[in-house]
Amino acid sequence: MRRVMLAAAAMLVSGAALTGQVPYQRLVDAAREPGAWLTYSGGYSGQRHSTLDQITTANVAALRPTWVYQVAGQGQMETSAIVVDGMMYVTEPPTTVTALDPRNGRPIWSYVRPMPSDLRLIGFPATNRGVAILDDMVYVGSLDGALIALDAQTGAVRWETKVADNGTGHSITMAPLAVRGKVIVGISGGEAGIRGFVDAYDARTGKLVWRTHTVPVKGEPGVDTWAGESWKTGAGATWLTGSFDPELNLLYWGTGNPGPDWNGDVRLGDNLYTSSVLALDADAGTMKWYFQYTPHDVHDWDANQIQVLADLEINGRARKALVTANRNGFYYVLDRVTGEFLHAAPYAKQTWARGIDAKGRPIVLPNTEPTPEGNLVYPSLQGSTNWPSPSFSPQTGLFYVPVREMGSYYYKTDAEYEAGQPFTGGGERRLADEAWGAVRALDARTGAKVWDFRLPSPSWSGVLSTAGGLVFSGSNEGNFYALDAKAGTPLWQFQVGGMVRSNPTTFLVDGRQHVSVAAGRAVFMFALPD
Amino acid sequence: MLISFRRSVSVIAAGLLAISTWVPATAQTSTPTRPLAAADAADLTEGKRLYNAQCALCHGIDGSGGYGPSLLRPTFVRAADDAGLVTIVSAGIPGLMPDFGRANGVRRTWQLAAFVRSLNRAGTERATGDPQNGLAIYQKRGCASCHVISGAGRALGPDLSDIGVRRGLSYLKQSIVEPAARVPEGHVVVSARQKNGTSVRGVRVSEDAFWVHIRDTSGRLHAFRIGDLTELQREAGASLMPSYGTVLSPSDLDDVVAYLAGLGAK
Numbered sequence: 162m163r164r165v166m167l168a169a170a171a172m173l174v175s176g177a178a179l180t181g182q183v184p185y186q187r188l189v190d191a192a193r194e195p196g197a198w199l200t201y202s203g204g205y206s207g208q209r210h211s212t213l214d215q216i217t218t219a220n221v222a223a224l225r226p227t228w229v230y231q232v233a234g235q236g237q238m239e240t241s242a243i244v245v246d247g248m249m250y251v252t253e254p255p256t257t258v259t260a261l262d263p264r265n266g267r268p269i270w271s272y273v274r275p276m277p278s279d280l281r282l283i284g285f286p287a288t289n290r291g292v293a294i295l296d297d298m299v300y301v302g303s304l305d306g307a308l309i310a311l312d313a314q315t316g317a318v319r320w321e322t323k324v325a326d327n328g329t330g331h332s333i334t335m336a337p338l339a340v341r342g343k344v345i346v347g348i349s350g351g352e353a354g355i356r357g358f359v360d361a362y363d364a365r366t367g368k369l370v371w372r373t374h375t376v377p378v379k380g381e382p383g384v385d386t387w388a389g390e391s392w393k394t395g396a397g398a399t400w401l402t403g404s405f406d407p408e409l410n411l412l413y414w415g416t417g418n419p420g421p422d423w424n425g426d427v428r429l430g431d432n433l434y435t436s437s438v439l440a441l442d443a444d445a446g447t448m449k450w451y452f453q454y455t456p457h458d459v460h461d462w463d464a465n466q467i468q469v470l471a472d473l474e475i476n477g478r479a480r481k482a483l484v485t486a487n488r489n490g491f492y493y494v495l496d497r498v499t500g501e502f503l504h505a506a507p508y509a510k511q512t513w514a515r516g517i518d519a520k521g522r523p524i525v526l527p528n529t530e531p532t533p534e535g536n537l538v539y540p541s542l543q544g545s546t547n548w549p550s551p552s553f554s555p556q557t558g559l560f561y562v563p564v565r566e567m568g569s570y571y572y573k574t575d576a577e578y579e580a581g582q583p584f585t586g587g588g589e590r591r592l593a594d595e596a597w598g599a600v601r602a603l604d605a606r607t608g609a610k611v612w613d614f615r616l617p618s619p620s621w622s623g624v625l626s627t628a629g630g631l632v633f634s635g636s637n638e639g640n641f642y643a644l645d646a647k648a649g650t651p652l653w654q655f656q657v658g659g660m661v662r663s664n665p666t667t668f669l670v671d672g673r674q675h676v677s678v679a680a681g682r683a684v685f686m687f688a689l690p691d
Numbered sequence: 692m693l694i695s696f697r698r699s700v701s702v703i704a705a706g707l708l709a710i711s712t713w714v715p716a717t718a719q720t721s722t723p724t725r726p727l728a729a730a731d732a733a734d735l736t737e738g739k740r741l742y743n744a745q746c747a748l749c750h751g752i753d754g755s756g757g758y759g760p761s762l763l764r765p766t767f768v769r770a771a772d773d774a775g776l777v778t779i780v781s782a783g784i785p786g787l788m789p790d791f792g793r794a795n796g797v798r799r800t801w802q803l804a805a806f807v808r809s810l811n812r813a814g815t816e817r818a819t820g821d822p823q824n825g826l827a828i829y830q831k832r833g834c835a836s837c838h839v840i841s842g843a844g845r846a847l848g849p850d851l852s853d854i855g856v857r858r859g860l861s862y863l864k865q866s867i868v869e870p871a872a873r874v875p876e877g878h879v880v881v882s883a884r885q886k887n888g889t890s891v892r893g894v895r896v897s898e899d900a901f902w903v904h905i906r907d908t909s910g911r912l913h914a915f916r917i918g919d920l921t922e923l924q925r926e927a928g929a930s931l932m933p934s935y936g937t938v939l940s941p942s943d944l945d946d947v948v949a950y951l952a953g954l955g956a957k
Contacts, residue, residue: 235787278785284748287787352748535752572752574743582794588747590755594879595927617898638899651918654901 182297182313183245185341189407196669197245200402201291201336202550203666206470207404207413209552210626211667215674216689217629221643221653223689224676228266230684232257234273236287240679241336241550241623241664243294248313249677251684252289252336255280256303258311263670263677266686270316274303283330283583284352290402290548290663291336293344295364300344302333308346308362320367324348324360329580331355336402340412340443343370347399351417351463354394354584359403359414359439361446371446375399375416375434383433391428394578396420397435401465401548406481406497411449412441413470413483413497417463421576422542423531424459424586431456436464438483440500450500452521454487459530460513460571461542462489469553469560473606475503484605486551486562488544491517492608506608508601509545509564513538531571531587541569541596542589543619550623550664552632553605557646560605561632565619567596600624600634602649612649623664625676633676635661641678641685657685727773730805738806741799745791746807754810759788762810777804811856818860818949820942825950828943837932840954847894847910848932849875853955863948868936871928880929881905883915884922891915894931 187194191204195212202209216224232238236254243250249263256274261267280287282304292299298310298319306327310319324346325331330353338345343361351357357375362368375397377383384392396419403414416439419425419432436455439448454464466485473482475494483497490511494504502521514523529538543565551562569589576586598616603609614634622635631652632644641661642654659681667676676687730738743752749759756762769784770776781792781800792800829835835844838851854863865872874880882892883905893907903923905913908931917923939947 276785279790280785281789282787283789570752572743572747574747574752575740577744579794582789582791583745583748585744585748588743588752590751590753594874595925597925614900616900636900640900642900651901656899656901 183294184296185339188295188339198243198666198668199245200243200293200338201241202402202404202467202664205405205407207467207550208469208471208555209467209550209624209664210554212628213667213669213674214628216627216631216667216676218631218645218652220689221629221631224643224653224655224687225690226655227675227686227688229686230259230261230266230268232682232684237662238679238682239288239290239334239663240684241291242666242677242679242684243292243299244666244668244677245294250292250294250299250313251679252291252301254289255287256289256301256305258292258299258301258316260313260316261684263668263675263686266684272301272309272311272316272318274305274307274309277305277327279328280305281327281330281353281581282332283350284585285332285334285349285400288334290334293337293339295339295344298364300337300339300346300364302335302337302346304332304334306331306333306348308333308337308344308367310344310364310367322362322367322369325350325355329353329355330582335400338402338405338412339364340405340407343443345403345412345443347401347403347414349398349400351396351398351400351420351461352422352583352585353581354396354420354578355398356393356395357397357399357416357435359399359412359441359446361443373439373441373446373448375437375439377433386430386433388427388429394420394584395428395432395435397437398463399465400463401467404468404470404483405443406470409481409498410443411497412443413468414439414441415463415465415468415485417465418458418461421578421584421586422459422461423571423588424573424576425457425530426573427576427586429457432458436462436489438464438468438485438495440497452495452500452502454491454493455489456522458489460489460538462487462544464488465548466546467550469551470497471553471555471605475606484553484560486546486560486603488540488547489513489523490540490545491523492560492562492603493521494606494608495521504607508562508603508608508610510539510566510568511545512568531573533573535570535572535590537568537570537592539568540565541567541591541619542571543567547621549621549662552624552626554626554646556628556630557602557626558605559602559611559626559646560608561624561626561634561646562601562603563620563622563624563634564599564601565596566598567619568592598636600632600644600649602632602646614644614649614651622661625665625667627667629674633665633667633678635663635665635678635680637661639680641665641680641687655685655687657681657683659683725801727776727801727805727808730802730809734802735806735809737799738802738804738809741791741795741803742806745789745803749788754807762807773804773808776808777801780804780807818945818952820945820947820949822946822950822953824943825946825948828939828947829950832935832938845910847906847908849878851951851954855952856955860948860952863951864944867939867944867947868934870930870932870934874928874930878930880926880931882922882924882926883913883920885915886919886921895925
């Protein structure tokens with residue numbers, strides 16, 4: 162007994178030594194600590210921009226791989242690394258977290274979550290996009306619908322909470338977002354007729370602090386935007402990491418398509434709060450404002466893409482802005498304090514709207530809905546961009562977005578809800594032969610195109626910008642490359658031998674700038690020669 | 692995009708292969724033994740309804756693929772025969788594809804599998820031409836200078852060894868009369884212009900953001916840095932194959948179609 166108590170005391174001591182490793186304030190000040198990569202997008206603002214400038218337009222041509230870490234599990238590799246205090250945290254499919262030594266790629270620990278044989282993945286591949294870190298724990302969401310807290314040093318499970326039932330199509334692929342004392346997590350299941358929500362859990366205990374649904378119930382405002390009882394299966398999934406303004410204490414979370422995706426006849430109305438951005442109070446989860454990008458969406462144009470927080474001068478006035486390149490083909494500028502619509506402009510080929518009116522509502526063209534025979538509309542259902550992250554550089558004032566130039570024939574079919582089954586009401590036939598992609602630089606204030614770096618196919622790779630005057634991104638064909646941030650000209654590339662379907666990150670290792678990306682079935686690390 | 696599409700499919704296909712050893716014991720034991728080809732119109736209508744609801748999301752509304760692999764193929768990596776197809780439609784693939792069998796039941800599962808099987812066939816028409824004469828025309832017209840059948844011929848165009856299983860009669864006929872109407876995967880025509888003014892036109896073998904590989908009609912492979920080109924044009928809807936619509940008489944055309952339709956049949 163005494164020995165056991167001594168062991169417990171020893172654990173407490175070592176635990177105490179680690180407590181506060183990454184306190185909340187460090188996450189708030191992430192931009193001042195470019196040597197680390199502390200949240201999914203590198204900081205709460207979602208900018209995926211680094212002030213590191215050791216790798217520059219002048220020397221990037223010498224960049225070379227330093228190590229490769231290969232993964233074993235099945236599924237899609239889409240992880241975005243967290244790097245802090247000499248540890249690198251990556252995730253692998255289905256739901257595995259691995260801590261690597263960033264100097265040499267050697268694994269320190271792995272958490273492998275066994276998956277039930279009847280796991281339901283409705284509308285997305287088996288993947289995980291990364292972890293969150295706060296104090297001495299890392300947090301991961303699982304494909305079977307749980308949130309798990311792991312000891313950052315050892316990978317030991319500290320707690321585990323069921324977020325939602327996977328039997329009804331709920332699942333988690335996104336990286337959670339840790340704020341003061343809480344872990345915020347969203348949910349996938351937009352093709353399974355779920356009713357979406359954003360959750361906040363106590364970071365120490367895993368207890369639910371608040372849950373805010375993205376679709377109202379009877380008696381709540383907005384339920385009249387749903388015909389009959391269609392809100393019950395209204396989806397509005399929250400499947401990608403949101404942004405956060407610590408001063409305003411507001412979370413900005415994108416919501417997904419209404420259910421069923423392509424048959425809007427059974428859910429007439431605007432279908433609030435789907436295909437929207439929600440501004441939620443981080444303490445209570447209450448909705449301060451919302452903005453719906455695509456009312457009554459019938460093309461599966463989720464608005465989950467990263468909501469980027471940037472302070473911009475719009476029409477001669479300084480604004481705390483929220484900017485985003487939406488899946489529907491339009492670039493939006495909102496006031497993130499009030500939710501006021503400021504500006505929108507198309508940034509890719511779209512054939513469904515004449516434009517966006519003064520209040521931010523799309524002026525939808527006739528005959529652009531899915532039909533039983535198929536109706537050609539741009540963009541395709543994966544949108545003009547998708548979950549891969551954009552980047553905003555305060556230095557160039559440019560917004561860099563991975564673009565998908567592709568159209569689709571949209572089909573409408575009957576949709577009957579059955580729990581745990583796809584609830585989609587149609588589908589698409591893609592014009593793959595004519596499709597192409599790009600990294601596109603937009604003026605962040607207007608969305609006007611400044612340059613394009615053309616890709617052979619619609620991009621699935623995120624973008625990173627740095628103070629070295631560089632933009633890093635990848636291609637489906639395995640190129641990982643650096644572009645001149647001002648002109649878009651290619652300065653370096655490395656063929657990784659597999660699809661780049663993740664977001665690059667950058668940080669210091671032993672004082673030297675490194676760049677990392679996941680591609681194919683591996684994580685790659687790059688640095689300049691010694 | 693073709694390149695990427697094929698890659699993403701192969702990733703999934705690799706997953707299917709690797710996981711094939713642990714398909715659970717929930718696989719159907721009471722699978723009807725009727726061949727899927729025996730499905731009648733009512734079966735296929737119900738199968739299509741189920742397909743649209745459950746499968747189209749990942750496999751495309753027409754079976755051409757998306758998150759999941761294309762189903763427009765004669766054999767499936769995970770389903771060598773009818774029973775295998777019924778099993779996978781029922782039990783799914785752990786971690787990759789849901790199990791619809793519990794929701795659908797035995798009969799509807801079979802109808803769904805029958806519809807999936809039918810996706811690859813353009814109707815059930817029978818070829819009316821003379822395959823022997825079709826073979827003679829195939830040889831006389833020099834089709835083997837661009838196509839391989841059972842190991843013989845030059846591989847510029849698609850391999851036709853099992854084309855009769857993969858494509859229906861109307862598709863085969865159209866591909867001879869209007870080759871550019873539906874260019875098969877992996878045969879996109881591109882033309883590249885170099886700084887010295889010379890151009891190369893051919894089939895795009897490979898393209899990434901920095902390099903393109905083109906096989907010209909003589910069979911020669913060219914590799915270019917895209918940065919060294921003044922123009923790289925993808926000719927959407929173009930084919931290197933000439934039309935034989937006016938070259939062949941209607942009955943000769945039917946004979947060639949009949950010959951091709953018999954290729955790959957067991």
